[in-house]
Amino acid sequence: MTNQAATEQGTEKLLIKHGVGGRTFVDSSQDPEIQYRVEPDGEGWLFTIGIAPSSAVVQILEWRQELNVFLFRDYPNRPTVKCWYYVLNGPVEYHRDREELVIRADSRIEYVPDEF
Amino acid sequence: MIRVYPAESRHQVDRGWLKSRASFSFGDYFDSNNTAFSVMRVMNDDIVQGGEGFGPHPHSDMEIVSVVLEGAIKHQDSLGHTVITRAGGVQRMSAGRGVIHAEYNASETEPMRILQLWFMTDERGREPSFETCQYPEEKLSHGLLPVVTPVGGAGQTAIHQDLTLYLSRMRAASELHHKQAEGRSAYLFVIEGELHANGETLREGDAARITRTPELALASITDSFFMLIDLP
Numbered sequence: 327m328t329n330q331a332a333t334e335q336g337t338e339k340l341l342i343k344h345g346v347g348g349r350t351f352v353d354s355s356q357d358p359e360i361q362y363r364v365e366p367d368g369e370g371w372l373f374t375i376g377i378a379p380s381s382a383v384v385q386i387l388e389w390r391q392e393l394n395v396f397l398f399r400d401y402p403n404r405p406t407v408k409c410w411y412y413v414l415n416g417p418v419e420y421h422r423d424r425e426e427l428v429i430r431a432d433s434r435i436e437y438v439p440d441e442f
Numbered sequence: 443m444i445r446v447y448p449a450e451s452r453h454q455v456d457r458g459w460l461k462s463r464a465s466f467s468f469g470d471y472f473d474s475n476n477t478a479f480s481v482m483r484v485m486n487d488d489i490v491q492g493g494e495g496f497g498p499h500p501h502s503d504m505e506i507v508s509v510v511l512e513g514a515i516k517h518q519d520s521l522g523h524t525v526i527t528r529a530g531g532v533q534r535m536s537a538g539r540g541v542i543h544a545e546y547n548a549s550e551t552e553p554m555r556i557l558q559l560w561f562m563t564d565e566r567g568r569e570p571s572f573e574t575c576q577y578p579e580e581k582l583s584h585g586l587l588p589v590v591t592p593v594g595g596a597g598q599t600a601i602h603q604d605l606t607l608y609l610s611r612m613r614a615a616s617e618l619h620h621k622q623a624e625g626r627s628a629y630l631f632v633i634e635g636e637l638h639a640n641g642e643t644l645r646e647g648d649a650a651r652i653t654r655t656p657e658l659a660l661a662s663i664t665d666s667f668f669m670l671i672d673l674p
Contacts, residue, residue, distance in 0.1 A: 345502060346483050346560065347468040391566070394500055410500040412540040414567050435500065435520060437542050442498040442518065 327361035327376055336401035340375070342429075344385070345392040351382045364397070367430060371411060375427040383420050383427060390418035395431055405440035443654055444640055449647025452487070459494035463487040465631075465649055479651045480627045480673035481603055484560035487647070489553055495546025501537035503568075505561040505601050507590055508533045508545070509609070509669065511633060513554030519543035523572045531576045532589045532607075534599035538568035557631070557669065563602050573599045582611040585618055586670060606672045612637065612662035620658040620670060627673040628652040635666025 328338075340362050342352040352375070354360045361376035373395065377383060386393065395411040411431035419428050452463040453471035465485035467477045477483065483504070495516070508515060514528040519535070520542040527533045528548075535543065547554040577589045577597040587597075590607035594600025601607075612618065612635075622628055630639055630650040637643075638661040639650055652658060660668075 345500075346477075346504070347472070349469075349472060391503070394502075408498075410540065410542065412502050414539070433539060435540055435542055437498055437520065439498045442542070442544055 327363050327374070336399055338397055338399045340373075341394075341396040341398060342375075342382075342386060343394045343396070344389050345394045346389075348394075349385075351386050352377065369432070371431045371434065373411075373427075373429040373431065375429070376425060377427050378425055379420075379422060386427065387418065387420060390416060393418070393429070395429060405438050407436060407438055409434055409436045443652070444642050445651045446642050446644060447649045447651065449645065452647070459491045461489040463647070478562075479629060481562040481605065482559065482629060482671070482673065483562060484558065485629075485631070485649070486558045487555075488558060489555045490547045491553055492547055492549045492551040496544060498542050498544045500540060500542050501535070502540045503563050503566045504537045505563050505603050506535045506537060507559045507561070507599070507601065507607065509557040509559070509589070509607075511555040511557065513552050514548035515554055515556055516546045516548040517543060517572070517574075518545075519570075519572060521570060521572060525572070525574050527574045528576070530579045531574060532599055533572070533574040534590060534601055535573075536563065536568060536571045536602050538563070538570035541570040541572075557633075559607075559671075561601065561603050561605060564604065565602065568602060575599050577609070582609055582667070583613070586610050586620060604674045608670045608672070609667070610670065611667045612660070612665070614662055614664050614666075617659060617661045620660065620672075622652070622655050622658060622672070624656070625674075628655070628658065629669075629671040629673060630658075630660075631669045633667040633669060635668075636663040637661060637666045637668065638663065 339355040393413050397409045399407045411434045414432045455462040518524045526548045586608035632644045636645045
């Protein structure tokens with residue numbers, strides 16, 4: 327689990343936003359308590375996010391079919407790379423006993439805003 | 443029932459390059475009692491200054507319609523489209539399983555005004571797609587002109603939802619009627635002018651959310667330009 331992973335060339339952060347309107351529910355760079363990992367899961371990806379019970383978790387579960395999940399990778403000498411993950415049917419679940427939010431994403435699109 | 447939402451009740455954003463008025467929760471504005479009407483989720487009235495716009499960002503599972511009122515919008519997306527839609531045109535993006543897009547004022551100098559509307563899709567996980575059309579502006583004064591429909595056609599864009607978006611211009615002191623089938627809703631927005639909807643007065647920028655109203659009588663007080671959406 328990591329918070330703001332140091333990649334070979336830069337840093338990475340996790341963002342979870344509402345797909346309608348863009349409210350930010352999670353920004354790992356703003357909350358050092360948030361730990362996460364991302365693993366391949368069949369043809370998709372599984373996010374496991376350590377996060378204490380909060381209104382953000384409630385909102386994520388309420389809007390589970392309208393989430394924008396991102397990994398932003400910032401580099402010192404080249405443009406930011408954004409990877410957006412599509413969550414169709416999830417699951418999107420919160421395990422209160424271990425304070426873990428689990429999100430399964432079905433597909434992803436990587437893009438470089440500066441080169442779009 | 444006709445519930446009128448005055449223009450000034452919209453949430454206003456002024457970023458210099460962007461002046462936006464949101465009829466539903468959007469961005470920093472969140473009101474849990476104002477997140478939707480029927481399948482409508484967003485209705486932003488945006489004025490974007492020349493050379494400005496919205497950089498690349500993703501969407502999924504929303505039907506996004508932009509009605510261009512002034513100027514022109516340049517749309518680019520990860521599907522490979524680069525398209526300019528001018529005033530008198532409408533573009534529709536079905537975000538489906540995901541699309542990255544950017545949209546800019548196509549002019550470096552002149553402002554652009556669009557109504558951007560987001561609707562829930564009738565089925566999640568569709569293939570994303572994009573379409574644009576120019577509607578015959580001379581027909582705006584012939585009644586309700588459908589410009590977004592479930593099936594599309596000449597001068598229309600097709601949408602993955604059971605709705606029809608009409609535009610219309612009325613001369614002062616004229617009237618037209620719209621029948622609302624049982625269980626259907628309607629959204630009315632006055633782009634220009636002033637009109638009465640079953641006796642309720644709506645001025646420029648005002649909207650009405652209409653339910654359980656079998657017949658809607660629209661009477662123009664002044665020359666008017668408006669949008670009516672027939673919704674499930």
